[in-house]
Amino acid sequence: MRRTTATRGGGVLRILFLSVCVVTASGQLLGGNPASGAEANADSGVSSNIHRQLETFRWSFGRESDANFDDWPDGWRRSRGHRHPQYVGIAIAAHDPAFEQQCQNLDSAVMRVWPKLRKQFSGLPVLPPSIADFLVDRYLRVDLDGGLAMVQSAKVNTSGLYQYRFTARVTTQGLRHDHARVEFVFYDASGKEIESHATEPVRGTTAWTKLVVNNVQPPPAATEMCVRLIVDGAEDGLEDIRGSIGFDDLQIEPFPQLQLVTNEPLGIYPYGRTATATAIVLGLPTGASRVHFRLFDVDGNEIKSQLASIEPNAASSEHDEAGRTTAPPTTKLDMQVSWDLPRLPPGFYQIAASLEGQNLSSLATETTLAVIEPLPGDTSPGCFGWTLPTGDRLPRGGSHRDINTSEIQTPRNDYHERISPRELVTWLTQLGVDWVKYPCWVAPDDNQQANRVAEIFTRFQDNEIQTVGMLDQPREDQVPLYDLRSRREVVASQLFRDAKIWQPLLEPVMTRLTLKVRKWQLGSDQDFSFLGRSHLRDSINNISIGLQGYGQPLEVAICWPWSEPPLPESETSWQAVCRSGSPELTADELDAALELHQHQQSQSDGPDTWVLLDPISKTRYDRDDRVLDLVLRMATVRKHRVEAAFVSNPHDEDHGLLNHESRPDVLLLPWRTTAQLIGNLRQVGSLRLRCDAPNIVFAAANRAVLMVWSNQPQEEILYLGENVQAIDVWGKTEKLPVETYENRQVHRIKIGKLPLFLVGVDPDLLAFRMSVDIAQTQVDSLLGQIQPIDVTFANPSRDGLAGTMRIRGPEAWSFEQPSIEWELLGGSTTNQQVEVVLGNNAKVGKYELALDFELQTVPPKRLTVYRNVTVGPTGLELKSTTRILDGGQLRVEMEMINHSDATQSYDCMLFPQAGRQYQRRFITIEPGQTTRRDFYWPDGAQLLGGTMLLIAREQDGRRILNYEIPVHQ
Structure with missing residues (x-):
C-alpha cells in the first residue's frame, strides 16, 4: 500500500519538479538581484515603453531577499535603542503559514525521492529546488511588545534625470496608539540624509493597502536613496503592547522627467x-x-x-553607468x-x-x-494680507501630474527656495498684499538671517506694506534651549513661560527689528495656547516689556478662537487680537460673529480686530462656490471695524491661493481683485435692483464700487455714471457702453454667479439711488379715491442740488401731479407727496413704480429708480390655484388670509371667459384665519391658458378688489 502510494506520489513529483527545474533555469536567466528588476509595475499608469530601459528597485521579501535563510532581508538594518528595543519581533513571515507548512512537507517528500530522480535525469542539481521558496508569498512582519520599530533597506543609486514613484503595501492588526508608515529617503555623496517623503500613516486594523508617493524629484545633491519602514507611537507618548504590522511589495520606479517652466x-x-x-x-x-x-x-x-x-x-x-549625468550642472x-x-x-x-x-x-x-493689470482705485493701503509661515523660503515643488490616482497617494514634500528681498516685495505688491505676517524667531547668533529679515522689513516699509513680526517658534536646533517638557509644548505660552530663558535668546534680534516693526504676534495663527492662562493680562504685559527692550513701544497681538468670547478691556493688555476658527465661518456667520465681537467691546476701544480668511476646501467645494464664499467673506470684513484680514498660509494645498510651486492657483486672482478694489473702502449698503440680484455698495470719500452677483443669469439696466467699468473676479476689465433705453441713458449689466465689480461709478449718483424710498409699501384698493404716496430721497453731496421727479405707474393709475420740482441743501433729505387715484379696473397685486429723476447738474443727470408697491387691503392676502379634475371639470380654489385684527367679509364674483356664467361666493375671514372657497366649471380644458377675473366687494365697506387668476393645468 505504501509502495503504491509512493509510486503514485513519485509520478506526481516527477511532473512537478520537471516544471520547477524549468522555472529554476528561467529564474537563473532572469537574475536574482534582491533589490532590482527591469520590469515595470503593470498598474503604474505609464506605459513600460517609456522607461523600459530604466531600473526598477523592488523588495518583495521572498527567498531572493533572504539568501542565508535567517528570516531577515539581506542588506537591511534595524534601528536599535531605547525607543526601538531589540525584543520587538521583526522577521520575514509567510502570508499563509498553513500553505507554507504544506510546501515544506512536500519539500521533505521530494528530498527522499530526489536521488532516484537524479539517476533518471542526470542534469538535475545535487539538491532539489525548494517548492516553498517558489510558491510561498512572504512579507516583513513586526510584532509589537511595547516598543517601536524602524527598519531600513540598503542604499541604491539615484539620478537627477528621473522622477520617482514609490509604492508599498501595508497591513495593520489591532493598533490603538501606534501607526505604520513608509519613507522614501535621499542621501548625498557623504551619506547625509537630505530629504525624505512619507506615505500616509496606517492605523487600527487595516487590510493590505497600497500606498503611493508620486512624482518625487531627487534633490540636486542626492546620489543614493533607500526605503525606511517605521512603526511610531502616538503624539501623547502612548505605545501599543500588542498588535502587528506587515510590509510588502516595496518598489521604486523611475520615469523620465517632463518639466514645464515659464x-x-x-x-x-x-x-x-x-x-x-x-x-x-x-x-x-x-x-x-x-x-x-x-x-x-x-x-x-x-x-x-x-x-x-x-x-x-x-x-x-x-550619462555614466549609474544613470547620472556627466555634463556640467548648467x-x-x-x-x-x-x-x-x-x-x-x-x-x-x-x-x-x-x-x-x-x-x-x-x-x-x-x-x-x-x-x-493695475486695477482702478487709490493707492492707499487696504486691510487684506498674507501670513508667510516660511518667510522668504517659497515652496518650489515639482509640476508633474499624478501617474495613478486610484490608490492612496502622498504628494512629494516640496523643497523651499529663497527669494530675494527685492523679488519678494515686488511679487507681493503685484498681488495686492497690503499686510504681511512674517516669522522672526531668529537664533541669537544667526546674524546673516537677522540682516536678511531686517532688509525685508525695510523694503516692506518702503512699499507701504503693513508688517507684523510673528514670533511663532524658534529654529529646530534652538528648541532644546527653551526647557520645554515635550515637543508638544512648542507653543507661544510655553516658549514665553520664563523670561530668564527667552529674553536673552531674543534680545539680539528684537533690538534690531523693533526699530522697524511695531506690531508683533505671539505664536502662529492657530496658536491659542494663551487661552485659559491665569493672570493673562499681566503675562502679556510682561512679555511685551521684555520684547521691547530699548526699542520703541510695541503693539502685541495674540490669537483667539471664535468659539470663545473676547475678554473685557479691563482684562487685556494686548493691542490686537486675531480671531479664527475651524471650519471657516460663512459670510453670514462671520457677519454675526463680528457684530457680536464689536458689541462686546462697544463700551471701550479694546484691542484691534484681525481675522483669518482662508479659502474653503478645494477637495469639498467646486471652484465657483469657493470664489463666491471667499469674496463674500472679504466683503463682510469691510462692513465692520476690522483692521486686517489674513490668509494664514497662501501655499496650503487645500485652503490656499498658490500651488506647490508658488505659482497661481485658481483663487489667487479673485483674492487679488477683491483686495485691491474694496480693501480701503467701507461697505455702506446695497441697491434695490429690478432683477433682485444681491449686491453690495462700497464707498469712500470720492470713490465707490458696486459688487453684484446672482445664482441665476440676470440682466440689469440702470445708469451709474459716465465712465463705468466692469471687472470680473479674474481681473479682466471691460468698459460698459452707455446706451439709450426708454429715452434715457443706461448701462446694460450681465450678472452671473461669480461677483462682478462695477468701478468708476458716480458716488453721489449711487448714494442718491440708495436714498430713494417710498413710505407706503401698500396702497389700499379704494377705487376712484385719492390716496397719498410719500417719496423720500436725500442729497448726498455737500453742495445744493435741484431737480425734478416724475412718477409713473400702471395704466389704471392716475396721478394728480405726476411731475414735481424740488431743491435740497447739501446733506439734507426731503419728502415729496404724490396723490394717486386707482381706476375702476385697477387690480390688486404687486406693482412697480418708476421714479424718473432729472438732476440739475453740469451736465444734467437723468436716472430712473424703481420701487415696489402692493395694492390691496392692509392685512389681506389672496391666493389661487387651478386644476383640471377627473371628468374634465376645472376647479378654482380661492384662498383668503386675514393678517389684520378685524373681521373682513367680501361678496366674490368670479368671471370666466366671455360666454360663460360667473359664479358667486360670500366669504368671511376672521382675524388670523384662512378661508378657502372652490369654484367649478365643466369642460375646463376650454378655459386653459386664459385668465379669470375675481371682483370682491367689501361688505359694509368701500373696497373693491379686482384680482386676475391665470388658468393652468
Missing part, C-alpha cells in the same frame, strides 16, 4: 508681457519626436495649441522646447505639455500663470 518663475505676468513656456525632458525616452503644448482659460476651454518638434541635437547630455538638459504664448488678456491660465512620438505613450505635465 520665463516668469512665479507665473505672474503684467499685461502685455510675452509669456514663454519651456518643456524640459530629463531622461529623454526613445521615440520622442515632439512636444504638444496646449493653453487653457480659467474654465478649461482650449485657447491655443502648438506642436513643437524636437531637434535631433536637442538631447545633448551624457547643461543637465536632455531636451528643451519653448513656445511663445499669444498675447493674453488678464486672467488665470493653465498650460499643458505632453511628450509624443512613435510607439510612445504620452508623458504630460502642466503649470499655471496669471496675467494681471
Whole structure:
C-alpha cells in the first residue's frame, strides 16, 4: 500500500519538479538581484515603453531577499535603542503559514525521492529546488511588545534625470496608539540624509493597502536613496503592547522627467508681457519626436495649441553607468522646447505639455500663470494680507501630474527656495498684499538671517506694506534651549513661560527689528495656547516689556478662537487680537460673529480686530462656490471695524491661493481683485435692483464700487455714471457702453454667479439711488379715491442740488401731479407727496413704480429708480390655484388670509371667459384665519391658458378688489 502510494506520489513529483527545474533555469536567466528588476509595475499608469530601459528597485521579501535563510532581508538594518528595543519581533513571515507548512512537507517528500530522480535525469542539481521558496508569498512582519520599530533597506543609486514613484503595501492588526508608515529617503555623496517623503500613516486594523508617493524629484545633491519602514507611537507618548504590522511589495520606479517652466518663475505676468513656456525632458525616452503644448482659460476651454518638434541635437547630455549625468550642472538638459504664448488678456491660465512620438505613450505635465493689470482705485493701503509661515523660503515643488490616482497617494514634500528681498516685495505688491505676517524667531547668533529679515522689513516699509513680526517658534536646533517638557509644548505660552530663558535668546534680534516693526504676534495663527492662562493680562504685559527692550513701544497681538468670547478691556493688555476658527465661518456667520465681537467691546476701544480668511476646501467645494464664499467673506470684513484680514498660509494645498510651486492657483486672482478694489473702502449698503440680484455698495470719500452677483443669469439696466467699468473676479476689465433705453441713458449689466465689480461709478449718483424710498409699501384698493404716496430721497453731496421727479405707474393709475420740482441743501433729505387715484379696473397685486429723476447738474443727470408697491387691503392676502379634475371639470380654489385684527367679509364674483356664467361666493375671514372657497366649471380644458377675473366687494365697506387668476393645468 505504501509502495503504491509512493509510486503514485513519485509520478506526481516527477511532473512537478520537471516544471520547477524549468522555472529554476528561467529564474537563473532572469537574475536574482534582491533589490532590482527591469520590469515595470503593470498598474503604474505609464506605459513600460517609456522607461523600459530604466531600473526598477523592488523588495518583495521572498527567498531572493533572504539568501542565508535567517528570516531577515539581506542588506537591511534595524534601528536599535531605547525607543526601538531589540525584543520587538521583526522577521520575514509567510502570508499563509498553513500553505507554507504544506510546501515544506512536500519539500521533505521530494528530498527522499530526489536521488532516484537524479539517476533518471542526470542534469538535475545535487539538491532539489525548494517548492516553498517558489510558491510561498512572504512579507516583513513586526510584532509589537511595547516598543517601536524602524527598519531600513540598503542604499541604491539615484539620478537627477528621473522622477520617482514609490509604492508599498501595508497591513495593520489591532493598533490603538501606534501607526505604520513608509519613507522614501535621499542621501548625498557623504551619506547625509537630505530629504525624505512619507506615505500616509496606517492605523487600527487595516487590510493590505497600497500606498503611493508620486512624482518625487531627487534633490540636486542626492546620489543614493533607500526605503525606511517605521512603526511610531502616538503624539501623547502612548505605545501599543500588542498588535502587528506587515510590509510588502516595496518598489521604486523611475520615469523620465517632463518639466514645464515659464520665463516668469512665479507665473505672474503684467499685461502685455510675452509669456514663454519651456518643456524640459530629463531622461529623454526613445521615440520622442515632439512636444504638444496646449493653453487653457480659467474654465478649461482650449485657447491655443502648438506642436513643437524636437531637434535631433536637442538631447545633448551624457550619462555614466549609474544613470547620472556627466555634463556640467548648467547643461543637465536632455531636451528643451519653448513656445511663445499669444498675447493674453488678464486672467488665470493653465498650460499643458505632453511628450509624443512613435510607439510612445504620452508623458504630460502642466503649470499655471496669471496675467494681471493695475486695477482702478487709490493707492492707499487696504486691510487684506498674507501670513508667510516660511518667510522668504517659497515652496518650489515639482509640476508633474499624478501617474495613478486610484490608490492612496502622498504628494512629494516640496523643497523651499529663497527669494530675494527685492523679488519678494515686488511679487507681493503685484498681488495686492497690503499686510504681511512674517516669522522672526531668529537664533541669537544667526546674524546673516537677522540682516536678511531686517532688509525685508525695510523694503516692506518702503512699499507701504503693513508688517507684523510673528514670533511663532524658534529654529529646530534652538528648541532644546527653551526647557520645554515635550515637543508638544512648542507653543507661544510655553516658549514665553520664563523670561530668564527667552529674553536673552531674543534680545539680539528684537533690538534690531523693533526699530522697524511695531506690531508683533505671539505664536502662529492657530496658536491659542494663551487661552485659559491665569493672570493673562499681566503675562502679556510682561512679555511685551521684555520684547521691547530699548526699542520703541510695541503693539502685541495674540490669537483667539471664535468659539470663545473676547475678554473685557479691563482684562487685556494686548493691542490686537486675531480671531479664527475651524471650519471657516460663512459670510453670514462671520457677519454675526463680528457684530457680536464689536458689541462686546462697544463700551471701550479694546484691542484691534484681525481675522483669518482662508479659502474653503478645494477637495469639498467646486471652484465657483469657493470664489463666491471667499469674496463674500472679504466683503463682510469691510462692513465692520476690522483692521486686517489674513490668509494664514497662501501655499496650503487645500485652503490656499498658490500651488506647490508658488505659482497661481485658481483663487489667487479673485483674492487679488477683491483686495485691491474694496480693501480701503467701507461697505455702506446695497441697491434695490429690478432683477433682485444681491449686491453690495462700497464707498469712500470720492470713490465707490458696486459688487453684484446672482445664482441665476440676470440682466440689469440702470445708469451709474459716465465712465463705468466692469471687472470680473479674474481681473479682466471691460468698459460698459452707455446706451439709450426708454429715452434715457443706461448701462446694460450681465450678472452671473461669480461677483462682478462695477468701478468708476458716480458716488453721489449711487448714494442718491440708495436714498430713494417710498413710505407706503401698500396702497389700499379704494377705487376712484385719492390716496397719498410719500417719496423720500436725500442729497448726498455737500453742495445744493435741484431737480425734478416724475412718477409713473400702471395704466389704471392716475396721478394728480405726476411731475414735481424740488431743491435740497447739501446733506439734507426731503419728502415729496404724490396723490394717486386707482381706476375702476385697477387690480390688486404687486406693482412697480418708476421714479424718473432729472438732476440739475453740469451736465444734467437723468436716472430712473424703481420701487415696489402692493395694492390691496392692509392685512389681506389672496391666493389661487387651478386644476383640471377627473371628468374634465376645472376647479378654482380661492384662498383668503386675514393678517389684520378685524373681521373682513367680501361678496366674490368670479368671471370666466366671455360666454360663460360667473359664479358667486360670500366669504368671511376672521382675524388670523384662512378661508378657502372652490369654484367649478365643466369642460375646463376650454378655459386653459386664459385668465379669470375675481371682483370682491367689501361688505359694509368701500373696497373693491379686482384680482386676475391665470388658468393652468
